[in-house]
Amino acid sequence: MTLLDRVRAAGNETPAASRATRDEMLEWLKGRVREQLPADDIASLAKGNPERARNEIRAVCRAAFEGSGRFDTGLAEQEALADTLIDSMLGFGPLEPFLADESITEIMVNGSRSLFYERDGVLHQSEFCFASDDEVRMLIDRIIGPLGRRIDESSPMVNARLAQGHRVNAIVPPLTLDGPMLTIRTFSSRVITLQDMVESGSIEECVQRLLIWAVRARKSIAVSGGTGSGKTTLLNALSCHVPPDERIITIEDSAELRFSEHPHVVRLEARPRNAEGVGEVTIRDLVANALRMRPDRIIVGECRGGEALDMLSAMNTGHEGSLTTLHANSPKEAISRLVTMVRFVADLPVDVIESQIASAFDLIVQTARGADGSRMVSQIAVISPGESIRECIVAPIYQRDICGGAGVWLSAPEWVGDLVKLGIATDKEVQSWKEMSLCVS
Template sequence: MTRHRAGSGSSPAARPGAPATVGGPPIDPALLETVRQTVLAESGPVTDLRVATALRGSGRLLGAAGSLAAMDRISAELNGLGPLQPLALDPRVTDIFVNAPDSVWLDRGAGPERVRAGFESEAAVRALAVRLIAVGGRRLDDSSPCVDVRIAPGYRVHAVLPPISCTGTLLSIRIRRRTVFTLAEWREAGSVHPDMARVLERIMAARLSFLISGATGAGKTTLLSTLLGLCPASERLVLIEDAAELDPDHPHVLTLEARHANTEGTGVVDLAELVRQALRMTPGRVIVGECRGPEVRELLTALNTGHSGGGGTIHANSARDVPARLAALGALAGLTPQAVALQAASALDVVIHVERSAAGRRVAEIGVVAATAGGMPADGLQVVPAVSAPPPGTGEPALVRGPGWPTLAARLGIAAPPQGPASS
């Protein structure tokens, strides 16, 4: 979800499928290289003054507009995202993808859109990828061809080199926007049904433990930040993330970020260790930004030891698929499916599923986590649908109640009404 939804404006840039353009008029590559070498010949931070001085020293007469454009481009080359920097300035852009020098795409909330301009060569793409990864304290080369880092000011960069990539250097940039959406803004954007929003508010108020499921880019992290903003100010939130992306509107937030191995292969601090450390910090709620490995064992353990109201996000195709996903992650931690089912059935209360379509991101379903009588699914664990949003475009005004609604209503401490499952 974005604050300015694609397609909501009248300008071509706001319409889904309208190609974007990188930057303004083209800059002479020879001039860029000359100024770049002059600036980098001196140590110290790259400032606008140094770039302007080097530009004047080049002897090129560009005029006021041309000089400003050249300064912006060169500063972006040395400090920012290079030729991609103008794209990142659009507040609607959440992702930028480089598939080849002439294949650059962005996402403004309505799916990938191709950008008209690109890079000069494959070498230019690789040089940018290597520089961005180095800024994040990692190394991108033949011995380490796939790297993911977080760099200031809020970019998460993933790069893949050939021959792992068959088409050349691949670059994926996720942009963390500081804007945090309220639940009211989710409703106004049509991303959450009003009755579903009231159920979400009750889930947080009742301190139910939860997982938010969905595909990559569905809005799991955005929704999690929104829900954490509903927590009382008296609660102490400890957030555990592989790359810090959560930014809830809450006065008492502590963020722990995992650390990858250095060039010597040491210094790793993984999510599982951070969960253990978080439990020593008197947390009001323990939140794992994304469960995708052995840390699921520590999270389930924490939620089973009196730390209610916690949760995180998990990749899954639907709420029903979460038990199988938990079983797979539990196997990485050495847990049997039966052990995962026993832990999860008592640790988790609900699964909130978000999905993404051509119409945008939306909260599609809430299911309750319960044990099964038999051995399936996932050997004793299931997610039973409680409430589902009507499909977009159907015109249906009410939520669809599922077989899990009485259980969810009981956990929320409300009676199941004859109509409108979110009312009290």
């Protein structure tokens, strides 16, 4: 007897057709699939050939409905039930619709109590919630299992990156008091450009032009801001303007940067300790290694530790034009943060570190997030050495109120006057920018 015949025979044993709730139909369908496809077989098949596993489950579902008169359902509803079951067995289950919606940037599962998602910077509570904490825990295991990670009482936290690029954080009891927690930061399949940011109001056209010039002129830039303020998105948009004849090496804790057109990008990703507590490769290790890989530009996704010292050394020894992000609420605070990071790994005087920062960085671009969830560039500051060789001057040149309105330019960077000689902009373009931003005629 074939597989389809067995399913039809099993289905014929059920009572006559009747209307049932969606949950009842799913449970019945899951039982039929489990009878014909043991869980171990499904897991093995999904690991080796996910598409075939989906097709096998779909075939069993179709046969189950064909051989049963229990449920009064149309073909479209049957297909929808099969899709839901497949997602719950192989994919992200109830989270699939959220992941498929590119307008959603964050998904937060608070055990079985609630599920929230972020769209356009604003939190929304979903009507859906998981039936039990065990269901959430099984989903977490299904997500991190193929990534070679584990989570249990001895290792109750995990950070991972999915094949689609989404960033996952999971934390379970005993560290959480209200069940297992799952947070997924999603990323659009399309790279958001500076032009997209102009159209959405995140930056002004004059800001876009200056930032493009800064990247092409090999100015080292730090993007600072709070959590969720759009630092990585802006960093990615800036990276897209690196000339195609330069070799880019990106270094990230969890690979998020994407390049759709640049022909020469080498992507490196840090690695945590394994279950035995060995095998860790830090961002600092990768920065040191990147210097031996003939980089034209080094892009560090986030600078938050000892790698700050290696970045400063690289920028001051021939790797101008490097880019990074860091957590800070203002450009001045960004300098203090960098000093603190360096002092974690080197017992150097503060003034010496600040002089290195002044030599290494040219611009700090501050991002901010408004109360309505909107993200914008709120400040741009020029970094330069002071009169004393061991002094770091932070001079704001652009400011914008996060409550709305146009930004105000206070001055222009000195290097804007060199753009014509470098062949990056024409004299007419520079003059037009000054008229637009500084009201200089």
